[in-house]
Amino acid sequence: MNARNRSVVSVRRMRGMTLIELMIVVVIVGILAAIAYPSYERQVQQTRRADGKAALLEAAQQLERCFTRFNSYTHGDCAIDTDIADGGRPSPDEWYVITNTNRGASTFTLVATPQNAQTADTRCTTLVLTHTGARSATGSTPDQCW
Numbered sequence: 001m002n003a004r005n006r007s008v009v010s011v012r013r014m015r016g017m018t019l020i021e022l023m024i025v026v027v028i029v030g031i032l033a034a035i036a037y038p039s040y041e042r043q044v045q046q047t048r049r050a051d052g053k054a055a056l057l058e059a060a061q062q063l064e065r066c067f068t069r070f071n072s073y074t075h076g077d078c079a080i081d082t083d084i085a086d087g088g089r090p091s092p093d094e095w096y097v098i099t100n101t102n103r104g105a106s107t108f109t110l111v112a113t114p115q116n117a118q119t120a121d122t123r124c125t126t127l128v129l130t131h132t133g134a135r136s137a138t139g140s141t142p143d144q145c146w
Contacts, residue, residue: 045121048095049145052112055091055098056129059084059110063131072105073131084110096127107131 059080066078074081081100083089088097095118102109112127124145128136137145 041120042123045118045123048093048118049121049124049127051091051093052096052098052114052118052127053146055089055096056110056112056127059089059098060108060129060131063108063110067106073108074103074105088113090115102130 062080063073063078066075066081067073069075070077072078080089081103084098084100085103088099090097091112095115096112097115099111099113100108101111108131110129112129114121114125121139123139123141124137125139126137127145128134128138135146136142139145
């Protein structure tokens with residue numbers, strides 16, 4: 001075989017992809033994306049929940065400091081009580097707003113309500129923390145929220 005015949009044979013072998021092969025690849029990528037994206041979204045929502053939990057625990061800790069100092073969660077010198085009573089206090093990353101729904105001198109019930117894109121989290125719509133340390137949540141799977 002001479003050099004010319006070899007180049008003709010190699011040209012025939014290097015044809016490239018057909019349209020059918022390309023469409024099969026596109027379908028496979030589409031299926032993988034359809035499986036991966038919802039899982040990714042759930043993971044992002046779960047990560048954002050950490051922002052709400054941290055904000056609840058921080059607010060509870062500040063209220064406990066007020067109670068230790070003034071023997072009341074609602075004392076006038078407690079800035080945290082005013083923040084969470086007047087429309088709520090945003091979490092550090094602003095995915096949640098913390099409010100006190102059971103405001104009393106010896107009780108509190110802190111609620112983290114989702115904001116912005118986190119409202120799409122139907123598994124844990126709100127996170128709740130009480131003065132006794134009881135944790136609860138609302139949503140489709142509240143047992144998995146804390």
